[in-house]
Structures are given as structure tokens and as C-alpha cells.
Amino acid sequence: MKFLHTGDWHIGKKLNGYDLLEEQQDVFRQLMAVAEKEQVDAIVIAGDLYDRSVPSVEAVEVFNWMMREMNxxxxxxxxxxxxNHDSSTRLETGGPWYEPLRFHLHTRLEQGLAPVEIDDTQFFLLPYFEPFAARRYFEDDSLKTIQQAVAAAVAEMEKRFDPHKKQVLVSHFFIAGSTTTDSETKVTVGGLDVVPLSLLENFDYVALGHLHNRHALHSDNVRYSGSLLKYSLSEVNQEKGVWVVELTDTETNMEFFPVTPMRDVKVLEESFDTLMTPSFYSEINREDYIGIRLTNKEVIPNVMNQLRSVYPRIIQLERAHGRTAQELNVLASSDLQKKDPLTLFADFFETAVEQPLTIQQKSWLEEEYMTLEKEG
Amino acid sequence: MKFLHTGDWHIGKKLNGYDLLEEQQDVFRQLMAVAEKEQVDAIVIAGDLYDRSVPSVEAVEVFNWMMREMNxxxxxxxxxxxxNHDSSTRLETGGPWYEPLRFHLHTRLEQGLAPVEIDDTQFFLLPYFEPFAARRYFEDDSLKTIQQAVAAAVAEMEKRFDPHKKQVLVSHFFIAGSTTTDSETKVTVGGLDVVPLSLLENFDYVALGHLHNRHALHSDNVRYSGSLLKYSLSEVNQEKGVWVVELTDTETNMEFFPVTPMRDVKVLEESFDTLMTPSFYSEINREDYIGIRLTNKEVIPNVMNQLRSVYPRIIQLERAHGRTAQELNVLASSDLQKKDPLTLFADFFETAVEQPLTIQQKSWLEEEYMTLEKEG
Incomplete structure (x- = not known):
């Protein structure tokens, strides 16, 4: 059994407003090229397929294309x-129809307890779940923590282990001893929401999602794939890619295949003058997503507009030496002043609600605004 | 070929805030009983499966259950x-996996042009689409109206007619000569968005969705199924149900099977005193969804609360004789006064945005409110 292990795709994720769908399609093609070259028998995706529970129509289109392509x-x-980023109910649509074509997408705890068997391997596909789901399923009110809930689930799986087969667990949790980055959901620190490695020792391989850094955990057979792209500035130094895992009669072999993003995410810590010097910026890819840490201490008028004229995709601007100047507080402040109130409200609405205004809502808004203008 | 024709399910539709999912599940069971009793060979659903492009999680659960049950x-x-109420992209998810199990759900114009063949019948499943989709697909900028676009689509279908088979069109448009009700999307009056009956004369049967009244159109072989439930007060006098259509060698037989809602929708036009008299209201089903047209002309204090104590599901309250008193303007005005500002805002948000506040948004709101309270 040879399979590819990936996860944390976060289709539809935006980086400070920049849409990453093009990058996500590109990196998916690289993933498929690895699968083909390595002639894997299956592809494992360890959760966070989408970035949010109600993905945009564009994200749904891209994801549908990926699934069709793959399966x-x-x-x-x-x-x-x-x-944890997905809506299990929404993803569940289609599930019973997918399985005959060997597309197994599990969204409920109980689905994870019975193995999907492919050749000599039992795959246990345990989705992200909350402890209450375990209390309900096992009818056991003592299951208060994720640790206890996963222990109950693993005990159930172990009853179904076939000694003549290999066992792989696919899951999406925070494993004790791992370290996190900014773009992952905050986990409770203190141990309650953490799953100890020792629980997982009877599996031949554990394919994890959740943490975006594949080095977050040190274990022989328990691995995070990491995300397919850098989804925050705290991930700038991480190499992204996929695992190809081969289970032989005697051992588990794992090889990491890096992918190269169309546009990278990086941080520049420089003075304003350096950043604006052609001999500096002609040496770097200015199309990348760039976080800037300015080393200057003085106020620089119109700093963002000047920087944007050279670096079109600035995703953060801060002072390297702590002082946060007013000028830096609102990233797109100069853009703000150019927008009319209706556009500003529509932008604010879209940010808060994660959906654009409907035509009906826009017309209400316009009416209200015209009334206000008259009264003013 | 014997099939059941239904449409306009609008799963997730609310009636003045009342959730109809229970009624929708009940009426679905009645539909399935008809299918079983009549031993149909297939089930046709002529669009508007959901009530909105982003259905709630609960609506998705109910719809998923229905599809599993059926197929x-x-x-x-x-x-x-x-x-027109569905998001074609969202519904498209899973499409290629559904077809091997003979679940054909078409969401794009081009899918409608090639028939799905079952036994001796060709089904053309033409989803709702906008003229621009036809201009793009046919590469013909002269297709400005729905009428022109449907004509182009039908011409394409007719090329694929097999003279040894029957032809059925499934579609979701406003057909010339039909009449509409309140709960349907407004259609352009004046002919541009209307499809003439004559375009459809070469089909053995045309299974339509869109209009909620099955009597909206008079034709031998072109039928609206009507909605499964009454979705507005303008539909109170409509009998709801499904068609069972049988195509024989020589003719098309159609029989209508009514369904009975768990809770009906009806209008009471009476005086306040009559409505509050036990000998009156003990004779009717007070659990129904009720629109009240008061025949009184005088102001009645606290009218809504008094009526609600007898009729728990009032969906509209108006004066039969035109005068709209202030007391009637806000349906749940007495409820409003009982609610705290945070709940009021949450209700308003949900009405405007069609989504509940997230936990994060609630906590922002609570913080803001506490700040205001302190400042006040």
C-alpha cells in the first residue's frame, strides 16, 4: 500500500483580502503530478478541505473540479x-453516492470507527468532532475532553483491527507535543484538547491534519502533512508539500515531496529607502505576498502607497522596532478615503458576514443612504 | 414509462419566521407513498429544491435525507x-458521482441538451438558466431573451430525438399564459422572460417547475406540478400534490395525487369577537398557519397578543377594510418589548443576513453593548 498524505487545503482562504484560488489550483496540479509519478494507490486528505463552513461559490467550483480530477x-x-474549518453537514452531501467510486469522505465520528479497507490496509477516517458528539454516540457522559473522546474512539477501532492487515488512522487533532502557528484555530492550552501520542501507537501510520507545519510533531509514524500553501506570515519559513507513505510487510517508509507556490509568502525587514531601491527590489520576486517590517523609526508620509507602487501584494506592514505609528494602523487607509460610504459599508458587510450584499440589500442600503443625505 | 412529477420543494423555506422542515419531511413521506403505490419507474423534480442559494445546515440535512431515501x-x-432559487454551483457538487446510481441532477444549460435515457424515454433535464449562459454556450450574441435562449436549446434537443422513443422535457420557466402567486420570484411582465407554449409541442410531456399553482397553465401535455406545500397566503385555495404521468405507445395519461399538509395555511376574515369565541375556534384547526383579516374598524388594544393566545401560528394580520392601524404594523410588537436589545439585534441580523450570528460575532456584540451600557 502506497498512498499520498495531504491536508489543510483551506480552499477559498484569503490572505489579507487576496484570493488564493489560483495558487490553490496550481499547487493541486503539483500534488497530482507527485501522485502520478509515485504511482500511489490512494490519496489521503486529513481535513480542512475548505477554509470556512460556508465556502464561496468560487471555492466550491474549485473544490468540485479537484475532486472530479482526482477521483x-x-x-x-x-x-x-x-x-474543524469544514461544515460536516454540508460536506456530507453526496457521501453515499461517492463510496461506490471509492471516494470516502467521512464527516461524522461514527463513520470513523469502521475501517475502509483497500487491499491489505484498514483506513480509519476519523473526522474532527467535539466531545459532545462522543458523549452522545457512546452514551457516556464521562467523556468530557477530546483526549477521552479520542481514546474511546481508538478503543472501538482496535476491536476491528484485522491482524493480517495494516492500520492507518486519518485524523484532525492537536497532538501533544506539537507547536502551532498563527493561521490555525487556537487550541486550549493546558492539555484538555490535546491528544497524547501514546494513544496512537498501535497504528502503522497516522495521517494528521490541523497544524500547518509538518515539523510540528516528532514521531516515527505519526505525521502532519502541513498545509499546501503558506497561510500566514508565521509560516514563511515552512517548506510545504505532501508525504508519500509506503507500508511494506516490515516497515513504514515516508518520503516528503515539496511543492513550489506560484507566489510565495515572505517577510522583508528593511529600511524604507532600501525597499524602494531598484537594485534591491529587482533581485526579488515582487509578485509574492509580502509582509514588511520597516526598520525606520521616523514617520514616512504616504508610506503604504509608495510601497504598493513597488510591491503589489503587501499583506502586512509593521515597524521592526516595536513602535506602531498611526499611519500603519489601517493597512489600506489611502484606499479607504477614496471609497464612497456605500462601498465602504458593502466592504465592511462582506468582511463581517463573509457574504456580499444581495441586490435587495444593496437597494435597501441605497434608499436609506439617500434618505440620510436628504436629512443631513 | 411511468414517473412521478414534483417540483418547487423549497426546502428550508420559512413562513413569517416559522420553520417548515417538519411539514416538508411529512409531505415528502406522502410523496414517497404515492411513488410506491403507483410503482413509478422514476421521480422527476422540476427545480427549486432549496429555498435559497445558501440553505441552512438544517435544510441541508433534510434534503440529504430525502435524496438518500429516494435514490x-x-x-x-x-x-x-x-x-432559480438554487445555487447551481453548490447543487452541482457530487453530480458526476450521482449518475452511476441513476440520480441525475442537472445544473447547467449544456447538461440539458443531451437526453438521459431510461427504457423507452428520453428525458431532457434543462435547469433554470439566464440568457447570458445561452449566449456563451451557443456563441450567439443574438440570444437576448429567455424565449430565444430556450428556443435555441429546444432546437438542439430536437436534433437528438430518437423517433423510436418518447421525449420528456423537465424545466423551470414561466410559460406564456400562466398566472403567478406571491411566493414565486417576480417575472418580467411584457413577454421577454416568458416561454411560449408552442416551443414545447414536440415533447410527449413537459414537467415544469417555477409556478406554485398547478392550474397556472392550461395544456394537454405541459404541466406545472405546483409546490408541495402552500408557501404564501395567495396559495391558500390551491390543492397541493404530485402528478403521476404514464406514457403509453399512443397517449400520455396524467393523474394528480393530492397531499395533505400536517398544518395547513388559511385565511380567517372575521371580527375580533368571533375569532375569540370558543364555539368558533373550537371548530377549526388552530395549529394551522393563519392569516387574519379583521373586519373591525376600531382600534383593539393588545390585539396581537390576544389573538396569539388562541392562534399560535399567525402569519399575517390585516384589516379587511383597508385601514392599516399602527397596532398592526409590527406583527410581533408585544414580543418585541419583551426581548432584550441583544436578542433583538440577533433577530434583526438573522432576518437581514439570513444567517444567525456566529459565536464570535455574538461576543463582539456583547462587548460593544456592555461598553455602551457603561457609557450610558
Missing amino acids: IEKKYPVLAISG | IEKKYPVLAISG
Whole structure:
């Protein structure tokens, strides 16, 4: 059994307003090229397929294309779970129809307890879940923590282990001893929401999602795939890619295949003058997503507009030496002043609600605004 | 070929805030009983499966259950299209996986042009679409209206007619000569968005969705199924149900099977005193969804609360004789006064945005409110 292990796709994720769908399609093609070259038998996706529970129509289109490509066109069996960013109910749509084509997408705890068997391997696809789901399923009110809930789930799986087969767990949790980055959901520190490694020792391999850094955990057979792209500035130094895992009769072999993003995410810590010097910026890819840490201490008028004229995709601007000047507080302040109130409200609404205004809502807004203008 | 024709399910639709999911599940069971009793070969659903492009999680759960029941459990072939209320992209998810189990859900114009063949019948499943989709697909900028676009689509279908088979069109448009009700999307009056009956004369049967009144159109072989439930007060006098259509070698037989809602929608036009008299209200089902037209002309203090104590599901209150008193303007005014500002805001938000506040948004709101309270 040879399979590819990926996860944390976060389709539809935006980086400070910049849409990453193009980058996500590009990196997906690289993933497929690895699967083909390595002739894997299956593809494992360890949760967080989407970035949010109600993805945009554009994100749904991209994700549908990826799934068709993987399972219908290239005919790879797919072994996937929902993560904490996904809506398990929405992802569940279609589930019973997917399975005959060996596309297994598990979104509920109980689905994770029975293995999906492919050749000599039992895959347990345990989606992200909350302790209350375990209390309800096991009818056991003592399951207060994720640690206890996962222990109950693993005990149930172990009853179904076939000694003649290999066992792989696919899951989406924070494992004790791991370290986190900014773009992951905050986890409770103190141990309650953490799953100890020792619980997982009877599996031949554990394919994890959740943490975006594949080095977050040190273990022989328990691995995070990491995300497919850098989803925050705290991930700038992480190499992204996928694992190819081979289970032989005697051992588990793991090889990491890096992917190269169309546009990278990086941090520049320099003085304003350096950043604006052609001999400096002609040496770097200015199309990348860039976080800037200015080393200057003085106020620089119109700083963002000047920087944007050279670096079109600035995703953060801060002072390297602590002082936060007013000028830096609102990233797109100069843009703000150019927008009319209706556009500003529409932007604010879209940010807060994660949906654009409907035509009906826009017309209400316009009416209200005209009334206000008259009264003013 | 014998099939059941239904449409306009609008799963997730609310009636003045009242959730209809229970009624929708009940009426679905009645539909399935008809399918079973009549031993149909397939089930046709002519669009508007959901009530909105982003249905709630609860609506998705109910719809997923219905589809599993129909296609996976009872193994009926399903022939469905998206309507103007559906998001074609969201519904498209899973499409290629559904077809091997004879669940055909078409969401794009081009899918409608090639028939799905079951036994001796060709089904053309033409979803709701906008003229621009036809201009793009046919590469013909002269297709400005729905009428022109449907004509182009039908011409394409007719090229694929097999003279040894029957032809059924499933579609979701406003057909010339039909009459509309309040709960349907407004259509352009004046002819541009209307499809003439004559375009459809070469089909053995046309299974339509869109209008909620099955009597909206008079034709031998072109029928609206009507909605499964009454979705507005303008539909109170409509009998709801499903068609069972049988195509024989020589003719098309259609029989209508009514369904009975758990809770009906009706209008009471009476005086306040009559409405509050036990000998009156003990004779009617007070659990129904009720629109009240008061015949009184004088102001009645606290009218809504008094009526609600007898009729728990009032969906509209108005004066039969035109005068709209201030007391009637806000339906739940007495409820409003009982609610705290945070709950009021949350209700308003949900009404405007069609989504509940997230936990994060609630906590922002609470913080803001506490700050205001302190400042006040």
C-alpha cells in the first residue's frame, strides 16, 4: 500500500483580502503530478478541505473540479475527512453516492470507527468532532475532553483491527507535543484538547491534519502533512508539500515531496529607502505576498502607497522596532478615503458576514443612504 | 414509462419566521407513498429544491435525507434540475458521482441538451438558466431573451430525438399564459422572460417547475406540478400534490395525487369577537398557519397578543377594510418589548443576513453593548 498524505487545503482562504484560488489550483496540479509519478494507490486528505463552513461559490467550483480530477478523471481512491474549518453537514452531501467510486469522505465520528479497507490496509477516517458528539454516540457522559473522546474512539477501532492487515488512522487533532502557528484555530492550552501520542501507537501510520507545519510533531509514524500553501506570515519559513507513505510487510517508509507556490509568502525587514531601491527590489520576486517590517523609526508620509507602487501584494506592514505609528494602523487607509460610504459599508458587510450584499440589500442600503443625505 | 412529477420543494423555506422542515419531511413521506403505490419507474423534480442559494445546515440535512431515501434506499432513478432559487454551483457538487446510481441532477444549460435515457424515454433535464449562459454556450450574441435562449436549446434537443422513443422535457420557466402567486420570484411582465407554449409541442410531456399553482397553465401535455406545500397566503385555495404521468405507445395519461399538509395555511376574515369565541375556534384547526383579516374598524388594544393566545401560528394580520392601524404594523410588537436589545439585534441580523450570528460575532456584540451600557 502506497498512498499520498495531504491536508489543510483551506480552499477559498484569503490572505489579507487576496484570493488564493489560483495558487490553490496550481499547487493541486503539483500534488497530482507527485501522485502520478509515485504511482500511489490512494490519496489521503486529513481535513480542512475548505477554509470556512460556508465556502464561496468560487471555492466550491474549485473544490468540485479537484475532486472530479482526482477521483473521476484519474480514478484515485480518495480517503478524506472533514476538519474543524469544514461544515460536516454540508460536506456530507453526496457521501453515499461517492463510496461506490471509492471516494470516502467521512464527516461524522461514527463513520470513523469502521475501517475502509483497500487491499491489505484498514483506513480509519476519523473526522474532527467535539466531545459532545462522543458523549452522545457512546452514551457516556464521562467523556468530557477530546483526549477521552479520542481514546474511546481508538478503543472501538482496535476491536476491528484485522491482524493480517495494516492500520492507518486519518485524523484532525492537536497532538501533544506539537507547536502551532498563527493561521490555525487556537487550541486550549493546558492539555484538555490535546491528544497524547501514546494513544496512537498501535497504528502503522497516522495521517494528521490541523497544524500547518509538518515539523510540528516528532514521531516515527505519526505525521502532519502541513498545509499546501503558506497561510500566514508565521509560516514563511515552512517548506510545504505532501508525504508519500509506503507500508511494506516490515516497515513504514515516508518520503516528503515539496511543492513550489506560484507566489510565495515572505517577510522583508528593511529600511524604507532600501525597499524602494531598484537594485534591491529587482533581485526579488515582487509578485509574492509580502509582509514588511520597516526598520525606520521616523514617520514616512504616504508610506503604504509608495510601497504598493513597488510591491503589489503587501499583506502586512509593521515597524521592526516595536513602535506602531498611526499611519500603519489601517493597512489600506489611502484606499479607504477614496471609497464612497456605500462601498465602504458593502466592504465592511462582506468582511463581517463573509457574504456580499444581495441586490435587495444593496437597494435597501441605497434608499436609506439617500434618505440620510436628504436629512443631513 | 411511468414517473412521478414534483417540483418547487423549497426546502428550508420559512413562513413569517416559522420553520417548515417538519411539514416538508411529512409531505415528502406522502410523496414517497404515492411513488410506491403507483410503482413509478422514476421521480422527476422540476427545480427549486432549496429555498435559497445558501440553505441552512438544517435544510441541508433534510434534503440529504430525502435524496438518500429516494435514490439509495428506495432505488428510484431521480431526474432533477436546479431552479432559480438554487445555487447551481453548490447543487452541482457530487453530480458526476450521482449518475452511476441513476440520480441525475442537472445544473447547467449544456447538461440539458443531451437526453438521459431510461427504457423507452428520453428525458431532457434543462435547469433554470439566464440568457447570458445561452449566449456563451451557443456563441450567439443574438440570444437576448429567455424565449430565444430556450428556443435555441429546444432546437438542439430536437436534433437528438430518437423517433423510436418518447421525449420528456423537465424545466423551470414561466410559460406564456400562466398566472403567478406571491411566493414565486417576480417575472418580467411584457413577454421577454416568458416561454411560449408552442416551443414545447414536440415533447410527449413537459414537467415544469417555477409556478406554485398547478392550474397556472392550461395544456394537454405541459404541466406545472405546483409546490408541495402552500408557501404564501395567495396559495391558500390551491390543492397541493404530485402528478403521476404514464406514457403509453399512443397517449400520455396524467393523474394528480393530492397531499395533505400536517398544518395547513388559511385565511380567517372575521371580527375580533368571533375569532375569540370558543364555539368558533373550537371548530377549526388552530395549529394551522393563519392569516387574519379583521373586519373591525376600531382600534383593539393588545390585539396581537390576544389573538396569539388562541392562534399560535399567525402569519399575517390585516384589516379587511383597508385601514392599516399602527397596532398592526409590527406583527410581533408585544414580543418585541419583551426581548432584550441583544436578542433583538440577533433577530434583526438573522432576518437581514439570513444567517444567525456566529459565536464570535455574538461576543463582539456583547462587548460593544456592555461598553455602551457603561457609557450610558
